[in-house]
Amino acid sequence: MSFSGPTLKHFILRQQALHLYRGAVRASKAIPDPVTRKETIAWIRDEFERNSHLTDLVLIEDKLRIARREIKSILPTFSRTK
Template identity: 65%
Template structure:
């Protein structure tokens, strides 16, 4: 019987995908197409470099650091919940 991965694993995996998508979308503000392509390649390489990490606490730390660094390097808007008026 295969071991069952805990729910936390799947949640963190989704959080990693969300951060990746956010980083790619945030790179759209880079006006130079060559610089944008290089940035996207760098983002992908960073995610590839860290894909072997299985310690969920370390994944959480890296996600926090990634969000912080993304906010410092690329201007992006966090989506706000829609207000009902």
């Protein structure tokens, strides 16, 4: 019997994505304009929701790497901590 569901790596990457999302939302508090802050959070959320269907591990890792770089360039107060 073969199980083709999510692997441990999928769960680890999901946790990394959630950590990245939460960190980005926290870092967005440094944006003084409330409208801009809401738009930034909406953009971040849309990006994560748009990619939530991915199952290919390499693609997920690439997307996380790109997201970290983009978030850090937009939100300089964002720090990557584990």
